[in-house]
Amino acid sequence: MNFSAVLLCLLVVFKCAACLNSTIDTLECPALESGDIYTQSEFLSRLAHKCRYDRLLLPTYETRDVVYVHASAYIYFIQPAEAHDLNFKLHFLLQLRWTDPRLAYSIYSPERTRIIGENDLRSRVWAPHLYIPNEQSSSLMGTDSKDVLISIAPSGEVLFSRRMQGVLYCWMNLQKFPFDEQTCSMNLESWKYNASILRLMWEKDNPVRLSSELHLTEYSLLDYWTNESVVRGDMAHMRVGGAGNYSALKFTFKLGREVGYYLMDYFIPSMMIVAMSWVTFWLQADASPPRITLGTSTMLSFITLASSQAKTLPKVSYIKASEIWFLGCTGFIFAALVEFAFVNTIYHRKKVAPLKKVNSKYILKSTLTPRLARKELQKEMQESSPQLSKSRSCSSLSQETSTEPAGPGYNNYLTVHSFPSAMNLPTITTQSCDDMNTRQSPGRRQHLNSGSDISDDPPQHHTWTEMTPKEIAAWIDKRSRLLFPLMFLCFNILYWTFVYCL
Numbered sequence: 017m018n019f020s021a022v023l024l025c026l027l028v029v030f031k032c033a034a035c036l037n038s039t040i041d042t043l044e045c046p047a048l049e050s051g052d053i054y055t056q057s058e059f060l061s062r063l064a065h066k067c068r069y070d071r072l073l074l075p076t077y078e079t080r081d082v083v084y085v086h087a088s089a090y091i092y093f094i095q096p097a098e099a100h101d102l103n104f105k106l107h108f109l110l111q112l113r114w115t116d117p118r119l120a121y122s123i124y125s126p127e128r129t130r131i132i133g134e135n136d137l138r139s140r141v142w143a144p145h146l147y148i149p150n151e152q153s154s155s156l157m158g159t160d161s162k163d164v165l166i167s168i169a170p171s172g173e174v175l176f177s178r179r180m181q182g183v184l185y186c187w188m189n190l191q192k193f194p195f196d197e198q199t200c201s202m203n204l205e206s207w208k209y210n211a212s213i214l215r216l217m218w219e220k221d222n223p224v225r226l227s228s229e230l231h232l233t234e235y236s237l238l239d240y241w242t243n244e245s246v247v248r249g250d251m252a253h254m255r256v257g258g259a260g261n262y263s264a265l266k267f268t269f270k271l272g273r274e275v276g277y278y279l280m281d282y283f284i285p286s287m288m289i290v291a292m293s294w295v296t297f298w299l300q301a302d303a304s305p306p307r308i309t310l311g312t313s314t315m316l317s318f319i320t321l322a323s324s325q326a327k328t329l330p331k332v333s334y335i336k337a338s339e340i341w342f343l344g345c346t347g348f349i350f351a352a353l354v355e356f357a358f359v360n361t362i363y364h365r366k367k368v369a370p371l372k373k374v375n376s377k378y379i380l381k382s383t384l385t386p387r388l389a390r391k392e393l394q395k396e397m398q399e400s401s402p403q404l405s406k407s408r409s410c411s412s413l414s415q416e417t418s419t420e421p422a423g424p425g426y427n428n429y430l431t432v433h434s435f436p437s438a439m440n441l442p443t444i445t446t447q448s449c450d451d452m453n454t455r456q457s458p459g460r461r462q463h464l465n466s467g468s469d470i471s472d473d474p475p476q477h478h479t480w481t482e483m484t485p486k487e488i489a490a491w492i493d494k495r496s497r498l499l500f501p502l503m504f505l506c507f508n509i510l511y512w513t514f515v516y517c518l
């Protein structure tokens with residue numbers, strides 16, 4: 017009883033297996049002969065049937081040949097993002113071409129010219145898996161269904177197209193911003209198979225075509241090229257293919273930034289702001305409120321202008337060309353403010369500055385070290401024309417040669433007292449203090465004599481002039497009117513040659 021039941025059971029199981037086997041047998045490997053009578057979809061399901069086609073195996077798994085995958089791309093759209101994102105957006109159609117001998121159907125269906133399908137066909141045949149190493153994100157495009165097209169030629173040549181969009185990294189070097197040129201690239205690499213199994217190649221002619229309506233707002237496309245290479249699998253142990261070299265494709269394009277926007281929105285306004293800060297030199301030296309207001313407001317407006325520019329840039333550690341410009345302009349505006357402070361301080365000085373010569377060197381010297389100049393004057397006078405100094409101390413001529421101005425109204429005039437050399441002095445003065453001169457060491461006289469002997473212009477040595485503080489202030493302002501624009505011009509020449517010639 018028990019035994020017969022087990023026997024029955026075994027019989028049933030055996031019979032079932034046999035019948036299953038037979039049903040699979042009849043279902044498997046449907047005939048391909050006279051394939052012209054089938055519809056495309058029917059024919060393909062027969063061609064790529066499980067029994068004769070394994071889409072997980074390489075097209076050349078039998079011969080162990082290298083599979084060559086030829087690529088080409090059509091680029092619709094390139095949009096470099098804002099500089100601080102360091103990436104760009106690309107819309108492109110990528111077409112891959114390879115030959116799968118298992119799909120050659122010309123002998124079965126001689127009438128058929130092409131099998132064309134979309135995603136469903138793609139899911140039935142082998143296709144290389146490529147990835148974009150420098151992608152930030154990428155996706156297949158398509159609204160309803162993804163834009164994938166696959167077509168199989170009678171010879172087994174498969175064309176696989178997909179429309180993609182990608183945001184790709186581009187490590188821009190912004191040292192010359194905004195006069196920079198950037199080279200960005202799209203890389204394609206084999207994901208699964210190493211270079212000894214799968215080789216990627218660009219199509220022979222025109223592998224990358226660009227849409228004629230490529231609108232690059234901020235850039236112009238200068239050049240583009242393609243390269244084929246073999247890269248070391250860096251995450252080798254993670255990849256299926258194991259350690260080894262992987263075939264890779266690269267499409268590189270060179271973009272030049274359009275400077276027009278930056279010129280109109282940054283460089284020219286900042287030049288104007290710097291020029292505005294020079295207005296201060298035409299104002300009175302003691303006109304503190306307008307001059308301070310002018311200085312600070314130009315500084316503030318320039319910083320506002322510059323910071324709106326800086327916001328669009330990544331915070332890189334190196335100095336960019338735009339920052340050199342910023343520092344230069346800030347320096348000029350700051351210098352104009354400092355000039356005012358300097359001039360204002362001098363303006364309010366009490367003492368008249370004695371000057372050896374009316375010459376920028378001596379004027380600046382006297383303003384920076386007024387006491388020193390004064391001392392020098394006294395020393396000089398004692399050394400060069402002792403008669404004179406003595407005469408002033410003792411004679412009645414003091415009122416004429418006095419260094420201090422006579423009255424308050426005197427300040428406004430340039431009082432140039434030229435002290436002529438000893439030889440030109442009226443004899444009266446020397447005589448009046450003759451006794452004092454004799455007390456001086458003889459060396460001084462020698463010095464005088466030798467001086468008059470040697471040179472034609474000894475008077476220059478002993479010519480001292482004076483300027484009132486107000487005159488000096490006005491003098492400095494006047495010079496600044498010329499000096500600042502000239503220096504800014506020099507800065508500009510240096511800057512623009514650096515930008516365009518280096």
Ligand SMILES: *[C@@H]1O[C@H](CO)[C@@H](O)[C@H](O)[C@H]1NC(C)=O
Binds near residue numbers: 033034037038041
């Ligand atoms: C199933 O069919 C295969 C041949 O296709 C055969 O070798 C096998 O023995 C069959 N199995 C059974 C249980 O009949």
Ligand SMILES: *[C@@H]1O[C@H](CO)[C@@H](O)[C@H](O)[C@H]1NC(C)=O
Binds near residue numbers: 241242243
């Ligand atoms: C890439 O190709 C371009 C032109 O085809 C060539 O000038 C350049 O040297 C190549 N670069 C590499 C890394 O092979």
Ligand SMILES: *[C@@H]1O[C@H](CO)[C@@H](O)[C@H](O)[C@H]1NC(C)=O
Binds near residue numbers: 246248259260261
């Ligand atoms: C990868 O390529 C380099 C040269 O390009 C070669 O030296 C190295 O042996 C290759 N590695 C493998 C695993 O083939």
Ligand SMILES: *[C@@H]1O[C@H](CO)[C@@H](O)[C@H](O)[C@H]1NC(C)=O
Binds near residue numbers: 210257
């Ligand atoms: C490529 O990968 C295959 C296995 O997929 C392996 O047998 C072969 O050695 C690899 N080639 C290289 C050069 O690493």
